[in-house]
Structure formats: C-alpha cells, structure tokens
Amino acid sequence: xxxxxxxxxxxxxxxxxxxxxxxxxxxxxxxxxxxxxxxxxxxxxxxxxxxxxxxxxxxxxxxxxxxxxxxxxxxxxxxxxxxxxxxxxxxxxxxxxxxxxxxxxxxxxxxxxxxxxxxxxxxxxxxxxxxxxxxxxxxxxxxxxxxxxxxxxxxxxxxxxxxxxxxxxxxxxxxxxxxxxxxxxxxxxxxxxxxxxxxxxxxxxxxxxxxxxxxxxxxxxxxxxxxxxxxxxxxxxxxxxxxxxxxxxxxxxxxxxxxxxxxxxxxxxxxxxxxxxxxxxxxxxxxxxxxxxxxxxxxxxxxxxxxxxxxxxxxxxxxxxxxxxxxxxxxxxxxxxxxxxxxxxxxxxxxxxxxxxxxxxxxxxxxxx
Numbered sequence: 009x010x011x012x013x014x015x016x017x018x019x020x021x022x023x024x025x026x027x028x029x030x031x032x033x034x035x036x037x038x039x040x041x042x043x044x045x046x047x048x049x050x051x052x053x054x055x056x057x058x059x060x061x062x063x064x065x066x067x068x069x070x071x072x073x074x075x076x077x078x079x080x081x082x083x084x085x086x087x088x089x090x091x092x093x094x095x096x097x098x099x100x101x102x103x104x105x106x107x108x109x110x111x112x113x114x115x116x117x118x119x120x121x122x123x124x125x126x127x128x129x130x131x132x133x134x135x136x137x138x139x140x141x142x143x144x145x146x147x148x149x150x151x152x153x154x155x156x157x158x159x160x161x162x163x164x165x166x167x168x169x170x171x172x173x174x175x176x177x178x179x180x181x182x183x184x185x186x187x188x189x190x191x192x193x194x195x196x197x198x199x200x201x202x203x204x205x206x207x208x209x210x211x212x213x214x215x216x217x218x219x220x221x222x223x224x225x226x227x228x229x230x231x232x233x234x235x236x237x238x239x240x241x242x243x244x245x246x247x248x249x250x251x252x253x254x255x256x257x258x259x260x261x262x263x264x265x266x267x268x269x270x271x272x273x274x275x276x277x278x279x280x281x282x283x284x285x286x287x288x289x290x291x292x293x294x295x296x297x298x299x300x301x302x303x304x305x306x307x308x309x310x311x312x313x314x315x316x317x318x319x320x321x322x323x324x325x326x327x328x329x330x331x332x333x334x335x336x337x338x339x340x341x342x343x344x345x346x347x348x349x350x351x352x353x354x355x356x357x358x359x360x361x362x363x364x365x366x367x368x369x370x371x372x373x374x375x376x377x
Contacts, residue, residue, distance in 0.1 A: 048082070050092030054320045056081070057117040058096045058312065059108045061124035062227040063253040065096050069280040070252055070308055074123045074146065077309020081316045091115045094316075105130040113138050119319045121146060121312055124226075125193050131156065142324045144315050146308060147193050154326045159311040162333030163193065164200030165361050166304035167248070168368045169341040170277050171204020172357045173302050174246045175216050176350035179272065184219040184239040186258055188226035188251035197250035197279070197304075199369045206377045207366075208353060219244055220372075223254045232257030240265055240274050246301060248277035255279065259286045262299050268292065278303030282342050302344030307332050335362050 058074050065075040075096050082094035089095055095117075097108045105127050112120045113134065120141060122131040125148035135143045135156045142155055149158040174183045185201050187194040202218050209216040219239055223231040232254035236247055240261065247262070249255040255278075262276045269292030276287060278300050287300025311332060318325055332338020341354060360366040369375055 048086050048088030048093060050088055050090075051085075052092045052116055053118055055087075055092050055117045056094050056119045056121070056312075056316045056319065057112045057115070058121045058123050059105065059112060059127060060096060060098050061126055061252070062099055062101060064098050064100070067253045068283055068286060069255065069278075070147075070306070071123050073281045073306065073308040074121065074312050075309075077311070077313040078121075078316065080309070081313045085320065091117070099127075102126060106133070109134045113141055118142060119144065119316060119324065121315075123308070124148075125191065126189075126226075142319060142326065144312070146311060149329050151329075152327075156327070157315055157325045158329045159315065160329070160331055161306050161308075161311075161339055162196075162331065162368075163250075163304070163306065163339060164196040164203075164368045164370050165334045166306065166339035166341055167197045167200030167250070168204035168207075168361065168366075169354050169357055170248050170302065170304050171201040171206075172208040172354050173204075173341065173344075173346055173350050174201075174248060174277065175205045175208035175212065175214070176353045177275065177301060177347065178216060178246050180243045180245045181214055181216045182219065182242070182244045183216065184221070184236075184244040184247040186232060186235050186239075186247055186249045186251055186255070187220070187222045188254050189224060190222050194222075194250050195372055196370050197248075199372045199375050201248050202372065202375045202377065203369055204357070206375065208357075211353075218377075223251055226252030226254055228254045229257035229260065233261045236261035244274075245272065246275040246277065248279070248304075250279045255283075256286075259283070259300075262287070263289045266291070266297070266299050273297075273299060275299050275301040277301050278342075280304065280306040280308065284342070284344060298345060300344060302346055303342045305340040305342065307338045310338065334358060 060071040063071045065071050078094050087093035121144040123146050128145050128148040131143050131145045132150050135153050144157045146159050150156045205218050221235045236258040249258045262274050266289050283303045284300045287298040291297050
C-alpha cells in the first residue's frame, strides 16, 4: 500500500505527523503517552500552555497538531511537562474557555495559546486583565493588544488543492463538503474546496457538483455520521470534512460502507493533519485497504512552536498577525492515495498558487462555479 507523503517538505512536515493518542480531561498527566518529560527542567518565565477547543488533544486534527508542536518544543528545550514547563488544558465545552484560561494564568504560565477562533473573545478578555502575560490566538485575529499574537492560515489554498484532487478522482461527479460551525475560518475551507473542484472540472470538461452541509458543531460525531450517510446515499463518493471531532463520524460512516462492500468505494479527505490512519478498513474479502484519499495539512503545531521559540528568546511578537500559507509551508496536502494524474493536477495547481497565477477565494460567495 502506498505510504502518504507531503507534496512540500516545508516547516509543517515535522509538526503534522499523526500523533500518539494523548490523555483527555482538563490537562495531561506526565507519562510516555502524552509526551511528558519527568526529567526535564522548569523555566517559569518561558513556560507555555495551550488551551484547546472542545475537540481535545486527541482529535487527530487541529488541537492535536497544536499539542504535538508544543511537545516538540518542550522536549527540544529540555523542559518538563506541567507548571513551569509546557502543558495543555482541555476544554470539553465552550463554557470552560474562560475558566481554563484563568487556570493557565493562575498556574503561572507565561505564554498562553487559545487553540481555535472560538476562544478569541476569552483570550482577548484575559489579555486585558493580565497585561504582563503573553497570549496567542490560533485561527483568529485580535488587534490592538501588545501582549497578543495572532496566527492564521491560508486554509483556502490547501482546500483548493483538495478540490482539485477530488475532481480528478470522483467517479460519480458528485463530491461533498461537511463543515463544523459556519464562520470566517470554515468559509475559507469551503470556498477553496469548491473553487478547486470548479477549476479542475472545467479543465477536465466535466460537470461536477459539490454538496455542502454544516453540522453546527466541531464535537458531534453522530451528526457528522448522519450527514455523511445522506451524502453517500445521494451518490457523493468523496467527502472533504473541515469539522474537527465531528469528522470522526464522517470517517465511521465511510468505514461502515466500505466494509460492507455493497457499493463502490467511498472516500474521505482529512483535514489539518494527516488522517490516513483514520481511513484503514478491512474489505469484505478480508483485505486491508484505506479510504483517506488525502488530507489537507495545517501548521498549527508549527505556529505554536515558532511563536514559543520567539518567546523563549524574549522576542514574543505581541501585536503581530502571522500568516502561514502554501508559499512558506504553512499549509499543504498529503499525497495519500491519489492517482498519478491527480497528483500531477494538484502539483500544477500548487505551483500556480505559489506563483500567484491563481487567486483562491476566501469566502463562498466569491466562488465561481
């Protein structure tokens, strides 16, 4: 079976490998499964913590990527997991954001990241209340605060590549997109994917439709499964999900369908990190196979690591907005199980985006189907 590889070997590669399963709860315990380093040192003035969104550090996606990047940073600098070193605090519900950020401040962490745009308001309020603490917000922009750095990604560029991949793979000429919650960030995923499909379809001389649905949650696998079931039943054979933990249900539905073998193979395109492992299944005749066509990659871990290194050097970029895209390796796409023709089409599209020959829309309304 072909092993998934990155198209680009930029800074995102190391931080976005599929990780070890990490502990749940409101913070990890120091053990070998979550990257703890019992023999490390402490440095309270440069300690870093991430406060996750509800997906948690084992979501195989956005939050997990952030935790992987922070673990790498901690290990590389000989720090221990916990207060005075590096750690995570897991949010199991949106109502916990404020409390978890307050806990991070109370525990003396010098740099506190909110992982996901849904934490923006809570991070902003905490920054006002704690001007001597450094804060980072991932996937949103907080302006006018010298103790907050914002990091966003050109998700639409990677999603465009996913759209090109889908258009060059579909056998039914019907593909789907399942988003978590509607908003500026997921708009970029939807817009990029739809435009990638449209441009590739035109190139191929095909009429390919995109079914778009939202789960209204990043933590509802049951809703993800039901939405995927309806799409596959309608003839969609590839679904790109940008839905965090909700995507687990998309993968489960694809697995159930593929294992029964009662229809042609259906595919899922993963998001934010390489989700190839989630696509493993056993066919009806007992053979091992995989239905993760490819995955978009997002350097969340790279951003956390980059900013943490600057903070360690006493160069925290407060007040800045750092943007990571295809050109600088901030987003990418795995090779996955794409055909040679699909790979060539994706590689060509990537070159055009980097050369600014193609401008990818960031909002669905600007998509030219």
